[in-house]
Amino acid sequence: MKPIADYSENQLTALLSQLKTQYKEAQAQKLKLNMARGKPAATQLNLSNGLLEKMENYTLADGTDARNYGILEGIPECRELFGRLLDVPPGQIIIGGNSSLNMMFDVISFLCLFGTGGSKPWLYHKYCNTPVKFLCPVPGYDRHFTICEELGIEMIPIPLGEDGPDMALVKKLVLEDKSVKGIWCVPLHSNPQGVCYSEEVVEQLASMETASKDFRIFWDNAYGIHHISEEVPLKNIIKECEKHGNPNRIYYFFSTSKISFPGAGVALVASSTENTTELKKHMSAQTIGHDKLNQLRHVQFFKTPENILHHMEKLAGDLKPKFDMVADKLEKDLAGSGLASWSNPKGGYFVSLDTLPGCARRTIELAENAGVTLTKAGAAYPYGKDPKDSNIRIAPTYPAIDELKKAMDIFIICVKIAGIEKILENKTK
Amino acid sequence: MKPIADYSENQLTALLSQLKTQYKEAQAQKLKLNMARGKPAATQLNLSNGLLEKMENYTLADGTDARNYGILEGIPECRELFGRLLDVPPGQIIIGGNSSLNMMFDVISFLCLFGTGGSKPWLYHKYCNTPVKFLCPVPGYDRHFTICEELGIEMIPIPLGEDGPDMALVKKLVLEDKSVKGIWCVPLHSNPQGVCYSEEVVEQLASMETASKDFRIFWDNAYGIHHISEEVPLKNIIKECEKHGNPNRIYYFFSTSKISFPGAGVALVASSTENTTELKKHMSAQTIGHDKLNQLRHVQFFKTPENILHHMEKLAGDLKPKFDMVADKLEKDLAGSGLASWSNPKGGYFVSLDTLPGCARRTIELAENAGVTLTKAGAAYPYGKDPKDSNIRIAPTYPAIDELKKAMDIFIICVKIAGIEKILENKTK
Numbered sequence: 001m002k003p004i005a006d007y008s009e010n011q012l013t014a015l016l017s018q019l020k021t022q023y024k025e026a027q028a029q030k031l032k033l034n035m036a037r038g039k040p041a042a043t044q045l046n047l048s049n050g051l052l053e054k055m056e057n058y059t060l061a062d063g064t065d066a067r068n069y070g071i072l073e074g075i076p077e078c079r080e081l082f083g084r085l086l087d088v089p090p091g092q093i094i095i096g097g098n099s100s101l102n103m104m105f106d107v108i109s110f111l112c113l114f115g116t117g118g119s120k121p122w123l124y125h126k127y128c129n130t131p132v133k134f135l136c137p138v139p140g141y142d143r144h145f146t147i148c149e150e151l152g153i154e155m156i157p158i159p160l161g162e163d164g165p166d167m168a169l170v171k172k173l174v175l176e177d178k179s180v181k182g183i184w185c186v187p188l189h190s191n192p193q194g195v196c197y198s199e200e201v202v203e204q205l206a207s208m209e210t211a212s213k214d215f216r217i218f219w220d221n222a223y224g225i226h227h228i229s230e231e232v233p234l235k236n237i238i239k240e241c242e243k244h245g246n247p248n249r250i251y252y253f254f255s256t257s258k259i260s261f262p263g264a265g266v267a268l269v270a271s272s273t274e275n276t277t278e279l280k281k282h283m284s285a286q287t288i289g290h291d292k293l294n295q296l297r298h299v300q301f302f303k304t305p306e307n308i309l310h311h312m313e314k315l316a317g318d319l320k321p322k323f324d325m326v327a328d329k330l331e332k333d334l335a336g337s338g339l340a341s342w343s344n345p346k347g348g349y350f351v352s353l354d355t356l357p358g359c360a361r362r363t364i365e366l367a368e369n370a371g372v373t374l375t376k377a378g379a380a381y382p383y384g385k386d387p388k389d390s391n392i393r394i395a396p397t398y399p400a401i402d403e404l405k406k407a408m409d410i411f412i413i414c415v416k417i418a419g420i421e422k423i424l425e426n427k428t429k
Numbered sequence: 430m431k432p433i434a435d436y437s438e439n440q441l442t443a444l445l446s447q448l449k450t451q452y453k454e455a456q457a458q459k460l461k462l463n464m465a466r467g468k469p470a471a472t473q474l475n476l477s478n479g480l481l482e483k484m485e486n487y488t489l490a491d492g493t494d495a496r497n498y499g500i501l502e503g504i505p506e507c508r509e510l511f512g513r514l515l516d517v518p519p520g521q522i523i524i525g526g527n528s529s530l531n532m533m534f535d536v537i538s539f540l541c542l543f544g545t546g547g548s549k550p551w552l553y554h555k556y557c558n559t560p561v562k563f564l565c566p567v568p569g570y571d572r573h574f575t576i577c578e579e580l581g582i583e584m585i586p587i588p589l590g591e592d593g594p595d596m597a598l599v600k601k602l603v604l605e606d607k608s609v610k611g612i613w614c615v616p617l618h619s620n621p622q623g624v625c626y627s628e629e630v631v632e633q634l635a636s637m638e639t640a641s642k643d644f645r646i647f648w649d650n651a652y653g654i655h656h657i658s659e660e661v662p663l664k665n666i667i668k669e670c671e672k673h674g675n676p677n678r679i680y681y682f683f684s685t686s687k688i689s690f691p692g693a694g695v696a697l698v699a700s701s702t703e704n705t706t707e708l709k710k711h712m713s714a715q716t717i718g719h720d721k722l723n724q725l726r727h728v729q730f731f732k733t734p735e736n737i738l739h740h741m742e743k744l745a746g747d748l749k750p751k752f753d754m755v756a757d758k759l760e761k762d763l764a765g766s767g768l769a770s771w772s773n774p775k776g777g778y779f780v781s782l783d784t785l786p787g788c789a790r791r792t793i794e795l796a797e798n799a800g801v802t803l804t805k806a807g808a809a810y811p812y813g814k815d816p817k818d819s820n821i822r823i824a825p826t827y828p829a830i831d832e833l834k835k836a837m838d839i840f841i842i843c844v845k846i847a848g849i850e851k852i853l854e855n856k857t858k
Contacts, residue, residue, distance in 0.1 A: 037498065045496045052722075055481040067474045069466065069691040097526045098720045105715040109538055113552065113580065123542065127556050143714075150714035151542065262498040264722035285572075285579035286534040291527045291720065293481075293693035 001337040004419065009427060016420045019413055023370060026410045031371035033407035038191065038349035039398040040258055044318050047311065048260040050301045057300070058293060066292040072283055073276075078266065078295040085305040086224070086254060087236055088270045094279060097290045100255035100267035104218060105147050107251055107269060108182075110282045111216070112151055117248065117274070119214040122181065126152050135173060135183040137165040139352060139380030139391050141191040144184045144220065148382070155382035156180070160193065164201030171208045178211035182218055188234050189223035192352040192380055192393035194345020196232045206240035206249065217241075219252045225309060226258060227347040228316045228323055238270060247272035256298060258349065259308065259315075266298050316347075322396045322404055326351055329408045339419035342394075351394040352380075359418040360389045366414035372407045430766040433848065438856060445849045448842055452799060455839045460800035462836035467620065467778035468827040469687055473747050476740065477689040479730045486729070487722060495721040501712055502705075507695065507724040514734040515653070515683060516665055517699045523708060526719045529684035529696035533647060534576050536680055536698060537611075539711045540645070541580055546677065546703070548643040551610065555581050564602060564612040566594040568781060568809030568820050570620040573613045573649070577811070584811035585609070589622065593630030600637045607640035611647055617663050618652035621781040621809055621822035623774025625661040635669035635678065646670075648681045654738060655687060656776040657745045657752055667699060676701035685727060687778065688737065688744075695727050745776075751825045751833055755780055758837045768848035771823075780823040781809075788847040789818045795843035801836045 007015065058066045060075055073079070074095025083090035096103045110116075112123040112132075122132045132153050136145060137160040148155050156173065159166045165183070174180050185205070187197040197205075205217055219237055241250045250272070256265035269279065302308045327344055330353070334340050342353040355363055361377040368374070375393040378386040394411070396404055436444065487495045489504055502508065503524025512519035525532045539545075541552040541561075551561045561582050565574060566589040577584050585602065588595045594612070603609050614634070616626040626634075634646055648666055670679045679701070685694035698708065731737050756773055759782070763769050771782040784792055790806040797803070804822040807815040823840070825833055 039498050042494060042497075045494065048496075052484040052487065054483045058481065065471060065474065067477075067690040067692050068471075069468050069686075099716045099718075102716040109542065113538065113541060121552070123550070123552055124556060127553060143717075146714045150711065257498075261496040261722065263496050263718060264720045282579065285575045287528045287531040288572075289528075289692060291693045291723065293690065294720065294723070 001333060001339075001416075003336055004338040004423065009424070012420050012424055016417065016424070019417050019420070022413050023366070023417060026370045026413065029371070031406060031410070033371055033399060033403055033410075034373045035395050035399065035404070035407050035411070036373045036375050037398070038258075038395045040262060041318070041398050041400065044315050044397075045261060047314050047318075048301070051260055051264075051297050055293065055297060055300075058296065060296070066296045069288045071289045071292055072280055072287070074268070074290065075292050075295045075299070077299040081299055081302065081305065082254065082268055085308055086221075086252075086270065088238055088252070092238070092273060092276055093268050093270045094276055094283070095290060095295055096267045096269065098257070098263065098265050098267060098294070100220065100222065100253040100257070100269075101143055103267050103269045104144070104220065104253055106286075107279065108147060108151060108153070108218075110279065111214075114282060116214050116216075116278060122153075125179065130179055132181045133177065133179045135165070135170055135180060136382050137184065137190075138382070139192055139386075139393070140184060141186060141220070142375070142379040144218070145382045153182070157382055158183075160190065160195055162195065163198035164195065167201055167204045171204065174208060174210040174212070174215055176211065180210075181212050181214060182216050184218050184220065186220050186222055187237070188221060188232060189226055189345055189348025191222065191348065192350035192391075193343045194348050194350065194352070196346070197234065199235045202235035202237050202240055206237055206246060207244035215249060217250050219250055221252060221254050222258070223348040224254060225312050226315075226349070227312070228319050228345070230346040232346055242272070248275050251275065259311065260298060260301070264294065266295055319397060322401055323351070325401060325405060326394060326396045326408055329405075329412060333412045334415065337416075340415050349395060349397055351396065353392045353394060353415070354390045355392065355415055356419045356422055357388045357390050359415075359422050360386060360392050362418040362421065363392060363414045366417055367411050370410050370414065372410050372414075374411070430762060430768075430845075432765055433767040433852065438853065441849050441853055445846065445853070448846050448849070451842050452795070452846060455799045455842065458800070460835060460839070462800055462828060462832055462839075463802045464824050464828065464833070464836050464840070465802045465804045466827070467687070467824045469691060470747070470827050470829065473744050473826075474690060476743050476747075477730070480689055480693075480726050484722065484726060484729075487725065489725070495725045498717045500718045500721060501709055501716070503697070503719065504721050504724045504728070506728040510728055510731065510734065511683065511697055514737055515650075515681075515699065517667055517681070521667070521702060521705055522697050522699045523705055523712070524719060524724055525696045525698065527686070527692065527694050527696060527723070529649065529651070529682040529686070529698075530572055532696050532698045533573070533649065533682055535715075536708065537576060537580060537582075537647075539708065540643075543711060545643050545645075545707060551582075554608065559608050561611070562606065562609045564594070564599055564609060565811050566613065566619075567811070568621055568815075568822070569613060570615055570649070571804070571808040573647070574811045582611070586811055587612075589619065589624055591624065592627035593624065596630055596633045600633065603637060603639040603641070603644055605640065609639075610641050610643060611645050613647050613649065615649050615651055616666070617650060617661060618655055618774055618777025620651065620777065621779035622772045623777050623779065623781070625775070626663065628664045631664035631666050631669055635666055635675060636673035644678060646679050648679055650681060650683050651687070652777040653683060654741050655744075655778070656741070657748050657774070659775040661775055667701075671701070677704050680704065688740065689727060689730070693723065695724050748826060751830055752780070754830060754834060755823060755825045755837055758834075758841060762841045763844065766845075769844050778824060778826055780825060782821045782823055782844070783819045784821060784844055785848045785851055786817045786819050788844075788851050789815060789821050791847040791850065792821060792843045795846055796840050799839050799843065801839045801843075803840070
């Protein structure tokens with residue numbers, strides 16, 4: 001498509017009419033396609049079906065019967081496996097249930113209820129009309145923002161650049177305002193843009209001075225080994241925080257939701273010894289222990305960190321054609337048009353697309369009415385408010401590739417319609 | 430043993446010396462026996478090993494892939510199965526992870542963080558120096574009390590009689606004090622005494638007038654189908670609460686921890702539609718959904734409520750000889766002695782024994798030093814404080830029967846030593 005700026009008003013009207021004909025044809029197909037959520041496809045899940053085999057052995061190396069009660073922090077085998085994978089001492093790892101999101105919510109709930117290291121409970125500040133604030137790199141993961149909203153934590157959007165959050169702004173805010181007690185980070189292949197944090201950004205996060213003593217980084221390394229086109233390194237933030245004398249600053253989350261099964265994986269939180277001891281104290285009031293059989297199942301299936309990485313290569317093989325196809329279509333149909341820009345992620349689960357300002361909501365609505373469901377407009381921003389109304393998250397992983405093709409064709413028509421409508425509307429103003 | 434009152438001081442001294450010889454012989458055996466926790470034995474767990482078979486089918490009746498994300502409230506099949514078992518509408522059931530304790534903690538945390546039905550968050554009252562109070566029938570389950578202690582909820586002990594808590598006192602306190610917002614109930618085969626709540630008690634709990642609008646019953650029906658010697662009926666408290674216009678008063682907890690596997694079962698909370706809707710709202714910020722494969726595994730293994738009940742009969746068959754043996758030994762060695770009284774539970778996991786006042790701690794210490802671990806003294810009371818220092822919880826389920834026999838023999842020696850020591854001490858005062 002030639003640059004939209006080169007079209008005359010008449011040409012734009014003609015093009016819009018032509019696109020609307022294509023749109024009606026698409027509608028007539030009565031499709032039901034979904035690019036809304038970052039769900040793995042069945043083809044990916046099938047690669048983990050070894051987890052469903054008969055479990056012959058349920059006795060741990062130390063003789064514990066994994067069927068019975070106990071082991072709050074997770075079985076040693078499992079902590080060892082993920083400790084080696086993530087280069088974190090197993091003693092600093094707590095294995096939870098099937099959801100790292102649940103662990104994030106619980107950790108922040110604990111902070112709200114109990115505080116940390118003797119500090120006031122975070123909820124206390126709310127009752128004193130100085131609610132806790134979190135820095136939220138945007139666009140970001142909607143469920144992080146939902147946790148904050150639910151718990152009454154105020155969110156401050158921070159622009160997310162090519163190598164991480166705008167650190168000048170981050171450093172200024174954490175130094176100025178002691179109510180700022182947290183930052184959400186998806187440091188590799190971020191949701192939705194695929195941003196990977198540089199060494200410098202990790203170092204600054206670990207070392208920066210903060211007004212609040214109990215400032216915490218919520219490090220959701222959801223895509224830590226989810227490389228597709230290129231393996232991207234990530235500096236070890238736990239070590240960095242230790243090195244800079246801030247060992248308690250970090251809560252590191254990880255899960256196998258997009259490695260084995262989203263519905264039945266294992267999740268973990270890693271942190272300093274002081275923090276994990278504190279977490280375990282609260283957890284010991286909450287549970288006797290999480291599902292040890294599922295932890296053991298994962299250990300028996302994967303055995304070594306190397307096998308997990310090899311498994312990820314197979315998953316990437318399934319994902320790459322989908323991401324390539326999305327990139328190709330966007331390039332072919334929208335490059336140079338001036339109607340949109342988009343990310344070319346090296347891994348993760350999403351492509352992020354920015355329409356012209358004021359066009360995201362309309363694009364998503366058009367797609368919905370032609371049978372293509374996308375993530376809600378604004379979802380990647382705190383309180384669901386995209387100030388420019390331009391960001392759209394594309395989740396290409398779940399549909400089969402031929403369905404994804406159809407969905408992308410319709411989606412691109414919608415991007416164009418919404419964009420041209422907006423240009424014409426602006427001209428008539 | 431003849432009544433302790435019939436012994437002269439000299440006879441008591443002689444008896445004590447004889448018991449101490451037996452005690453030293455026991456110590457010389459260097460045993461390591463444990464009657465501390467209500468853990469099922471491996472023989473019981475083996476009856477659920479069908480859960481470890483290969484999972485051939487992971488697709489739900491509605492076509493959902495149980496391996497993938499979703500279904501916050503648990504799979505329909507599982508809610509249906511337990512709904513029929515417990516006579517609760519499946520729509521009022523939320524299936525959680527592997528631990529009902531975790532669901533209890535989370536529900537109370539939600540109440541502390543968010544309140545309910547528009548009421549103030551329970552933590553708010555703490556900051557206003559009017560902390561929330563819970564009624565705690567005693568002796569009771571230590572982990573309930575730990576939740577309250579962790580969350581800063583004040584506990585008021587309530588005597589637990591033969592058919593439930595002292596309802597005159599309960600009704601007085603809930604009417605007088607609007608800070609009283611909860612009561613812990615283990616309504617069948619209570620931990621540790623095996624008390625079963627009568628119809629009248631259930632009716633009164635459901636219908637009584639309370640000063641606090643958000644007063645809640647935490648109904649931990651942990652042993653709801655765990656009959657051993659006799660099946661005991663329990664009035665349906667959810668229906669009773671509805672009938673009396675207090676549908677939101679009840680949170681009903683249940684799990685398969687002592688049906689299938691303690692480490693890998695499924696748990697649930699049931700309540701009114703209004704309460705479950707509210708819980709799901711908070712849960713939706715916490716997780717995308719719990720482990721659906723494990724839910725499906727349980728549905729595929731048990732299939733029907735009738736099968737679950739039949740399974741419980743098999744488990745009871747394993748437990749009965751142990752409970753009978755404990756009862757026989759206590760009867761044979763302590764009945765009529767005046768040194769102890771104890772419960773004869775019809776189900777559940779425990780036997781509760783009361784020593785002479787001031788003898789529980791000493792008895793448990795003596796047992797520990799002879800290699801028999803018992804639950805910590807005072808554990809069955811709020812803040813770990815047994816005002817009479819007389820209650821001891823015996824957990825006979827985990828050890829093999831020959832080990833249990835040895836442990837009971839030693840335990841009884843310890844009860845006698847501690848009792849006679851105390852009597853002699855009192856005489857010399």
